[in-house]
Amino acid sequence: xxxxxxxxQPVPGSSIEGDLRALGFDxxxxxxxxxxxxMVAEAxxxxxVALVDARFVGHVHAxxxxxxxxxxxxxxxxxxxxxxxxxxxxxxxxxxxxNTAGGGTAVAVDSVPGxxxxxxxxxxxxxxxxxxxxxxxxxxxxxxxxxxxxxAVADVDDEAVRxxxxxxxxxxxxxxxxxxPYSRYIARWCARRGLTPNQVTTAxxxxxxxxxxxxxxxxxxxxxxxxxxxxxxxxxxxVDGQIARYSLQYSTLGAWLDATFDRAKEYAYYAGLALGAxxxxxxxxxxxxxxMVLQTCRHVVDFSFNEANHDATANxxxxxxxxDKLDSVGWTVWVRxxxxxxxxxxxxxxxxxxxxxxxxxxxYALLVGCAFAATYTTAGRVLRSLTRxxxxxxxxxxxxxxxxxxxxxxxxxxRATRTRLGAxxxxxxxxxxxxxxxxxxxxxxxxxxGAFVYTVxxxxxxxxxxxxxxxxxxxxxFRAAEYGTVLILAAKADVNGALPAAFGLVGAVxxxxxxxxxxxxxxxxxxxxxxxxxxGGHEGRTLLVTVLAAALTASQFTVxxxxxxxxxxxxxxxxxxxxxxxSGAPAVHDEGEPA
Numbered sequence: 001x002x003x004x005x006x007x008x009q010p011v012p013g014s015s016i017e018g019d020l021r022a023l024g025f026d027x028x029x030x031x032x033x034x035x036x037x038x039m040v041a042e043a044x045x046x047x048x049v050a051l052v053d054a055r056f057v058g059h060v061h062a063x064x065x066x067x068x069x070x071x072x073x074x075x076x077x078x079x080x081x082x083x084x085x086x087x088x089x090x091x092x093x094x095x096x097x098x099n100t101a102g103g104g105t106a107v108a109v110d111s112v113p114g115x116x117x118x119x120x121x122x123x124x125x126x127x128x129x130x131x132x133x134x135x136x137x138x139x140x141x142x143x144x145x146x147x148x149x150x151x152a153v154a155d156v157d158d159e160a161v162r163x164x165x166x167x168x169x170x171x172x173x174x175x176x177x178x179x180x181p182y183s184r185y186i187a188r189w190c191a192r193r194g195l196t197p198n199q200v201t202t203a204x205x206x207x208x209x210x211x212x213x214x215x216x217x218x219x220x221x222x223x224x225x226x227x228x229x230x231x232x233x234x235x236x237x238x239v240d241g242q243i244a245r246y247s248l249q250y251s252t253l254g255a256w257l258d259a260t261f262d263r264a265k266e267y268a269y270y271a272g273l274a275l276g277a278x279x280x281x282x283x284x285x286x287x288x289x290x291x292m293v294l295q296t297c298r299h300v301v302d303f304s305f306n307e308a309n310h311d312a313t314a315n316x317x318x319x320x321x322x323x324d325k326l327d328s329v330g331w332t333v334w335v336r337x338x339x340x341x342x343x344x345x346x347x348x349x350x351x352x353x354x355x356x357x358x359x360x361x362x363x364y365a366l367l368v369g370c371a372f373a374a375t376y377t378t379a380g381r382v383l384r385s386l387t388r389x390x391x392x393x394x395x396x397x398x399x400x401x402x403x404x405x406x407x408x409x410x411x412x413x414x415r416a417t418r419t420r421l422g423a424x425x426x427x428x429x430x431x432x433x434x435x436x437x438x439x440x441x442x443x444x445x446x447x448x449x450g451a452f453v454y455t456v457x458x459x460x461x462x463x464x465x466x467x468x469x470x471x472x473x474x475x476x477x478f479r480a481a482e483y484g485t486v487l488i489l490a491a492k493a494d495v496n497g498a499l500p501a502a503f504g505l506v507g508a509v510x511x512x513x514x515x516x517x518x519x520x521x522x523x524x525x526x527x528x529x530x531x532x533x534x535x536g537g538h539e540g541r542t543l544l545v546t547v548l549a550a551a552l553t554a555s556q557f558t559v560x561x562x563x564x565x566x567x568x569x570x571x572x573x574x575x576x577x578x579x580x581x582x583s584g585a586p587a588v589h590d591e592g593e594p595a
Contacts, residue, residue, distance in 0.1 A: 001026045002048035004067070005039045007112040010054050011146070019060045023068055025050065033099045033112050040092055049091070050082035051113045057149040058137035059158035065130040066137065069248050072128035074120065079139035081113045081120070081127075094119035111139055135161055163188060166246035173334045175344035179238050186235070187242035197240040197249050201257045204236035208265035212272030215354060218279030226272065227355035233265060234347045252522070256580040259518050260511070262343065267292050267507055269350070270363075274500075277359035285499035286491050287363035289506060293483040294367060296510045298374045300403070300476040303517045305381045307399040308392060308472035341373040385469045397465035402516060402526035403475035406462055407537010413459025424461040428474050431457020432481045435542070439488045447489065447546040454481060455539040479513065482538045486545055490561065495554040498561065505565035509541065512572040519579070531575050535568050 004025035006016065020027050030036035036051060043049045050067050056079040066077030073087030083091035098115045120127050136153045140146035166187055167180045190200060211229035214222040240258060244250055274288040338345055349369065353362040406414075421427050431454040438450025461474055483506050490502030512535060516526055526532075536544060541564075548560045 002050065002068075003028060003039070003043040004050045004052055005030050005036050005043075006052055006054045007033070007036050008054040014054065014057075016052065016054060016056050019063055020050075020052065022060065023064055025067075029054075030112075033095075036112055037092075037095050037099050040088075040095060045088060046085050048082060048084050049088065050080060051095075051116060053079040053111050053113050053139050055111075055139050055146075056080060056137070057140055057146060057153065059135045059153055059156065059161075061158040061162045062130075062132050062135040062137040064162075064248060065132065065135075069128070069130070069250070071250050074125055075128040075130070076113070076117045076120075077130060077132065077137045079111065079113055079137065081117050087125075090120065090123065090125050091116065094123060094125075114139070133161065133165075162246060166242040168241060168245075172342040172344040173338050174348050175238060175342075178348075179235055179344065180242075183235055183238045184242055184246075187239045187246050190239065191243050191247045191249075195243070196254075197244040198251070198254050198257055200236055200240040200243060201254065201261055204233045204240060205261045205265055207236060208233040209268055212269045215269065215272035215359075216275035216279070218276040222276065224355045226269075226276075227351035230269060230347055230351040230354070234344065237262065237265075237343075253580055255522070256518060260514060263510070263514055266295070266343075266347070267510075271500075271503060273354065273359040273362060274503075280358075282358070282360055283499075284360050284363055285503060286487070287360065287367065289487050289490070289499060289503045291363055291366050291370065292503065292506060292510070293480070293487060294370045294374065296483065296506075296513070297476050297480050298370060298377070299517075300479045300513065301374065301378055301381070301473075304400060304403055304472040304475045305385075307403065307520065308396050308466075309385075309390060310396075339373060340377055341369045346370075382470065382473075385472070388469075390469075392467045394465065397467050399520050400466040400472060400475060401462055402520060403513075404458075404462055404466075404478055405475070405513060405516065405532065405538045406458055407535075407540040408533050409455050409543065410459035410462070410537055410539045413456050414463050417456070417460065420463055421457075421460045423468060424464065424466055424474055425468060425470050425477075427457050428461040428477050431455075431461070432477055435481055435485065439485060445550050447485070448543070448550050451485070451539075451543040451546040455543055458537075458539040478538045482509065482542045485542050486561075489545060489549040489557075493549070493554040493557050495558055498554065498558045501558050501561035501565060505545075505561050505568065508565050508569035508572065509535075509538075511576070512568070515572060515576045524579075527572075527575065527579075531571065534571055541568075 002025050004020040004027050006020075006027060006029045010029070017027050028039055030039055040049055040051070048067075052063075052067075056063075058077075058079075062077060063080065066075055066080055067082045069075060070084070073084050074090060075082050081091070094116050095112075098112070098119050117127065134156050135158060136149060136156065138145075138149045140149050163184050166184050168175075171180065207229055211226045211233060214229060215226035216222070237258075240254075244254065270288040270291055274285045277284045341349075346366070346369070350362060350366060353365055421430075434457075435447070435450040435454040438446040438453075441447075458478065466472070466474055486502045486506055490498040512527070512531075519525060519527060535541070544564070545561070548564075549557050552560055
């Protein structure tokens with residue numbers, strides 16, 4: 001149990017002790033600053049400890065936000081400061097120094113938490129301070145101020161504030177207006193009954209998998225049920241995050257499950273639609289695989305651009321200024337959020353089209369919508385990159401290099417070649433263009449030669465840090481080249497099973513790339529080098545697939561794709577699960593743009 005230490009003169013009628021106990025704290029009362037220091041030292045070192053001024057007046061949810069959020073080692077709000085185990089040493093040091101300076105005197109007037117927060121700031125410690133909005137958190141100095149603070153508490157319903165804040169602050173039109181108005185109440189119902197975000201995330205995955213199974217039946221009833229269940233899965237997907245925000249149940253494992261399950265649900269549903277269409281005599285596996293390739297490449301564009309620019313200096317441009325100006329016009333905000341086809345709008349469209357049309361029409365609409373969205377967002381980001389004067393950091397360059405996923409062959413090329421061919425993006429574009437021409441040449445071994453040139457280009461593209469204005473395009477270019485190669489060669493094989501096997505291989509590789517992104521987002525670094533070497537890197541896999549296509553018959557190529565897909569999936573899944581279950585990465589939850 002976490003420990004809360006009350007300091008200062010107790011106030012008759014104060015509810016602070018009860019409020020802290022309601023939040024799960026074991027409450028102790030310190031007679032002076034020296035006693036508080038002793039209690040902090042004696043508190044279990046593997047638990048949270050908080051110092052709270054006994055005169056505190058405020059909402060329970062303000063205390064919850066300031067003292068129970070698991071994402072931050074140190075946090076504070078007026079009259080209170082807290083430390084998790086990895087912040088205890090810093091807190092103890094600041095408290096000891098303040099007591100030495102103040103002589104350990106009684107705390108009837110002075111505020112120990114306030115002095116400790118000041119000392120932490122002087123030390124340069126990173127102390128989280130939650131945005132309280134209309135919530136009250138104060139340490140009144142006299143009875144009149146206390147009465148005013150209590151009246152301010154009474155004037156604001158903190159449960160209503162808590163419920164409203166459970167909804168993601170920036171979301172799509174469909175989610176904001178058709179899901180969140182009622183999903184927040186489902187989230188509260190679940191939280192009050194002890195259900196965790198991870199349990200709801202798992203329920204959302206199972207619902208989506210059942211939806212995919214219904215779609216795979218190929219019947220109209222199955223398609224209607226699939227559409228309904230897909231929307232239900234999305235509602236649960238919103239609920240898990242709202243539970244996390246409502247009850248501050250953030251976790252490393254939860255962040256990973258929430259992010260990866262979204263991709264697994266959507267791509268499994270694509271597979272279900274393709275299976276259902278096949279039962280009706282329509283082969284749409286190429287469309288399903290194309291939709292997965294396009295959607296994954298869209299995400300990589302988002303990830304690469306954000307990683308390249310989130311910590312860049314002088315990060316402004318006329319295009320960004322225009323975008324900010326448009327955001328001040330209410331209706332344009334919603335239009336711009338809808339046309340990028342975020343997850344809410346995308347899943348709603350897929351669900352409706354599944355129920356009332358055919359899988360082929362569903363995939364056509366999805367491909368057109370995602371292609372337009374990708375063109376719109378990528379063009380805007382290219383314009384921003386060309387017009388801004390950003391100075392990218394070494395961290396950003398390293399993140400882009402990790403996202404590029406160069407394997408042992410590209411690394412060997414980079415070490416062995418002395419001639420540098422040109423700017424990274426131009427070299428990557430040239431290698432990809434050669435590969436594309438070779439794939440459509442019609443010559444059996446031409447793709448192998450094209451993949452070899454592509455491998456050399458991959459090694460050359462990363463010979464220097466990716467700090468150019470448009471170098472963030474290198475990772476998505478590599479993703480499109482690798483996934484496109486698998487798609488084209490499987491389609492050209494023209495035998496049953498080739499495209500489903502290719503779908504499985506691209507799905508396994510895409511998971512590896514998403515896993516890389518989420519590790520970088522959590523400041524945990526890229527996957528281990530041995531894993532990148534074991535799965536070959538993007539250039540190694542591309543070369544392998546071209547060799548298999550040229551050397552084997554169509555049926556043998558299908559079997560080989562299946563074997564490679566299973567091997568890659570096993571390697572990346574085992575390592576990913578091991579990492580995230582035992583990881584010390586910070587607990588996070590996605591609050592950004594809907595994917």
